[in-house]
Amino acid sequence: MAAAFALSGASALAQAPASSGQAAPQSAPAAPQPTPPAQAQPPAELAPPPPPQKTLAVVVLDPAHGGADPGARGSSGIAESDVVLGFARLVRISLESQGFRVILTRQANEDPSFDDRSKVANAQRGDIFISLHVSSTGQPGTVRVYSMPRMALPQNGAVAARGGLLPWDRAQFNFVDQSRRLAELIQIQMAQKFHGSSETPFEAPVRQLRTVGAPAVAIEISSVSVPSRAPLDQMGPGLADGVARAVVAYKLIYESGGR
């Protein structure tokens, strides 16, 4: 395992509204007390600083598998690892045209470990993570978007960040709601572009997502079980455009502090 902890940036910010919400009942008993004179109020400089502005500027794209691991293989010889690398390059162009900085977890036919891929995402601030897959099953021409399920959390609770650090092997657990929102937006785009795709996203404990300390989804396209690669390649532009539109929409939600 690459490291024991991942930086917790957005999680602390995401918890801020909940903390302020709890503060209101605590202040209620103080209401009957005499109102202090105006001059006795604490100086403005002692008030807690506003939370830093969240910005979403980086998208980490993860073409799954690679190297000795081809992923799913079709009977016609189509390898998942090849197809997703091509998809990632198209998505990158679409996202960069919208002003995002895009980082790929692999540039060629390499196979970084799950943790090495997560490390790329966890080294960034203000980023989201999108893992690209092609399945060996499912109705050809359809797309499913997955986020981690909440039920995978220990005791269905949040993982405590110690000193701003999250346990590496559960880095995703405090981001499940944000990931779910991102998955919803991408799945809607996929349903519009690829007939037969669901309009609602899916939840599954995907290994790659668990160690990412940022909003993270996996997109799975069906499938390598087609006679030739042409139908898959034809999906590339629609996939890239749909992902870019969804990420632009998510950026508004992310930066306004919503989930």
Next chain:
Amino acid sequence: MSKGLKTTILILSAMVVVGLIALPGLRQAIQRLQNPPKTEEQSRREVMEEPISTPTDVQVQAQMYWLSTTSPNTLEATAIQLPLSADPVERSKQLLNALILRAPSPEKRTLPAQASLLAFYLQPDGTAIADFSDEISSEMPSGILSEQLAEESIVQTLGANVSGIKQLKILVHGQEAEALAGHLDLYGFFAVAGSAPVAPSAATPATVTGPDRTQTNPSTK
């Protein structure tokens, strides 16, 4: 009738008789060619493993969760007659072996035919551990969808037929594996719901609208 004609008829009759005698053997040879050769693991299992039976075995209608052929990407319960033990560990072994060996058709199969259950443990707190052979990973159709359905078929079959199992850990050849076949996380435990109707598991499609969550589980029928 000429002598030559008689000889020809005699030879043809002999050939028909020989053909009739050889026909069953030819049929068997064709069937052998049509069926794929057995893997080493299948041959080993046939020799080494006898069907699990215990003194408490009773024929019951077991609910087995295999792929639906009418509703894509979902599981459906199929009732089959199985001799099942009263002991939860033996009962679980019988069910998981049947899940692999008695899939009604290749289209309904969720687990690779070459895979086998190596061991099954059940702890007093309801934690079960199922240890499968390497083929559960190496022969599994790769993908989030197929791996999720495989896991759900195991979890839902156990949940519908064995009481007392609360959660399940899947091992591959005695080891903790990162993923089932490159995608599905095997890090944690899978929640096992009680007897049918099976509640949504951790890995199911869900519909979310605002803060109120309505979970549906189209993979369960």
